[in-house]
Amino acid sequence: MNYHWNWSIFFEPAPNGTGTYLDMLLSGLLLTIETSLCAWIIALVFGAVVGVMRTLPSKAASRIGFAYVEFFRNMPLLVQLFIWFFVLPEIVPQDWGLWLKQMPHAPFYTAVIGIGLFMSARVAEQTRAGVNSLPRGQKMAATALGLTTAQTYRYVLLPMAFRIIMPPLTSEFLSTIKNTSVAITIGLIELTGEARAMQEFSFQVFEAFTGATVLYLLINIVVVVAMRFLERSIAIPGYITGK
Amino acid sequence: MFANFDFDVIRRSLGYLFFDGMTFTLTLTGLGALGGLIFGTLIALMRLSGYRLLGRIAGLYVDLMRSLPLVLVIFWFYFLVPYIGQWVTGSSRPIRVGAFTSSLVTFILFEAAYFSEIMRAGIQSISKGQPAAASALGLTYAQSMRYVVLPQAFRNMLPVLLTQTIVLFQDTSLVYVLSIPDFLGAASKVAQRDGRLVEMYLFAAVVYFAISCFASFGVRRLQARIAIVR
Numbered sequence: 001m002n003y004h005w006n007w008s009i010f011f012e013p014a015p016n017g018t019g020t021y022l023d024m025l026l027s028g029l030l031l032t033i034e035t036s037l038c039a040w041i042i043a044l045v046f047g048a049v050v051g052v053m054r055t056l057p058s059k060a061a062s063r064i065g066f067a068y069v070e071f072f073r074n075m076p077l078l079v080q081l082f083i084w085f086f087v088l089p090e091i092v093p094q095d096w097g098l099w100l101k102q103m104p105h106a107p108f109y110t111a112v113i114g115i116g117l118f119m120s121a122r123v124a125e126q127t128r129a130g131v132n133s134l135p136r137g138q139k140m141a142a143t144a145l146g147l148t149t150a151q152t153y154r155y156v157l158l159p160m161a162f163r164i165i166m167p168p169l170t171s172e173f174l175s176t177i178k179n180t181s182v183a184i185t186i187g188l189i190e191l192t193g194e195a196r197a198m199q200e201f202s203f204q205v206f207e208a209f210t211g212a213t214v215l216y217l218l219i220n221i222v223v224v225v226a227m228r229f230l231e232r233s234i235a236i237p238g239y240i241t242g243k
Numbered sequence: 244m245f246a247n248f249d250f251d252v253i254r255r256s257l258g259y260l261f262f263d264g265m266t267f268t269l270t271l272t273g274l275g276a277l278g279g280l281i282f283g284t285l286i287a288l289m290r291l292s293g294y295r296l297l298g299r300i301a302g303l304y305v306d307l308m309r310s311l312p313l314v315l316v317i318f319w320f321y322f323l324v325p326y327i328g329q330w331v332t333g334s335s336r337p338i339r340v341g342a343f344t345s346s347l348v349t350f351i352l353f354e355a356a357y358f359s360e361i362m363r364a365g366i367q368s369i370s371k372g373q374p375a376a377a378s379a380l381g382l383t384y385a386q387s388m389r390y391v392v393l394p395q396a397f398r399n400m401l402p403v404l405l406t407q408t409i410v411l412f413q414d415t416s417l418v419y420v421l422s423i424p425d426f427l428g429a430a431s432k433v434a435q436r437d438g439r440l441v442e443m444y445l446f447a448a449v450v451y452f453a454i455s456c457f458a459s460f461g462v463r464r465l466q467a468r469i470a471i472v473r
Contacts, residue, residue: 070456071452073455074452074455074456074459075448076413076414076416076427078416078417078419078427079427079447080448082431082440082444082447083448086441086444087441087445090441091441174310178310180312181312181313181315182312182314184314184420185419185420192314192318195315196318199322205322206323209315209318209319209322212315213311213319216310216311216312216315217310217311
């Protein structure tokens with residue numbers, strides 16, 4: 001292979017004046033983590049609400065939940081980001097559109113909202129599966145004790161459901177981190193974007209991508225290990241995973 | 244909102260969008276799913292083979308692919324495939340590879356990791372008695388896989404495999420980062436040429452939505468039918 005390897009490229013100064021190439025990748029890593037954490041909060045909040053709606057006795061609520069999930073699940077993430085970024089400012093009233101276009105850090109906010117809502121449909125499906133996996137007796141016992149629907153969810157169903165769906169939620173969080181890389185198409189220079197920039201500045205293609213790969217693997221390992229601890233500490237006694 | 248909506252730009256570009264763009268997207272999806280399924284089944288067989296080294300290698304491959312974002316993998320292979328081609332053909336310089344070949348290789352190798360997990364679950368869902376009966380009948384390992392285990396595993400997992408193919412169909416839009424005119428890329432080209440971002444992106448969204456919805460509806464019906472038979 002006639003490719004000139006140069007691993008010390010990481011310690012050479014980058015032409016954009018922010019330090020070495022390694023600093024470039026690390027700042028991309030930071031942005032990836034920030035974006036995915038913010039998006040994950042949106043995904044959890046909306047996903048939990050919509051997932052619960054799908055399990056409610058009310059037909060209307062469950063239909064709205066179904067429509068929400070289908071809407072966000074059946075379009076590629078890239079198309080959704082384009083719609084938030086390019087289409088939304090054009091179809092809202094003109095002064096709102098102007099405000100949206102002049103907003104600083106627009107790619108960041110767009111990515112957070114777009115990826116957050118995209119992932120919320122998946123979180124909703126997991127929440128619904130978690131609530132439905134509980135034995136019927138739990139809900140009946142809560143009703144027999146005189147709890148309202150809201151109280152049943154708050155004190156009986158959700159504390160159980162969320163602990164049961166921890167493992168699938170971990171992989172959804174990992175997907176959120178990976179999906180932030182789609183935002184390079186709307187100009188968010190996160191880890192993949194910085195690796196691409198490094199490749200364009202330095203022509204060291206494979207070193208740049210190896211650097212990004214190693215950093216992504218590190219994030220994955222950290223998240224998996226941290227979640228394993230969390231899962232163990234909140235495991236339900238008496239279940240297979242419990243103590 | 245639709246006051247100055249230009250439907251004509253969609254009508255004018257329909258031919259380009261569907262004959263060039265959608266053909267590319269669907270071909271990439273079909274061949275990617277087929278290649279990914281074959282390669283993924285091989286990986287699943289490696290993991291279940293009982294040879295520790297083979298299983299370890301296959302496991303590492305799957306874990307690596309599943310922890311990387313698809314966009315990064317697309318970039319990796321875009322630059323790597325010419326060198327792989329040089330190594331395979333033994334030529335003296337990195338060979339030229341077209342956009343389609345490069346993205347096809349990417350999707351086959353990337354999706355194989357996901358398909359292999361599905362096929363592994365499918366193979367493990369077959370009861371132990373089946374391969375045992377096959378070997379009692381004198382079938383070799385290859386024959387028992389080919390005629391007994393894999394057909395059943397494939398059938399059990401068909402809805403999941405098709406759902407993954409719908410995900411793949413949506414993911415092919417990411418070849419946009421290589422400026423390849425797939426369906427979204429074609430829509431985006433027209434959008435930027437005519438300054439009609441709103442119309443083209445909304446139209447692309449509607450088309451993706453319709454196809455995915457229709458396909459997942461079909462998968463749901465298929466699932467119901469398979470469930471009755473079993």
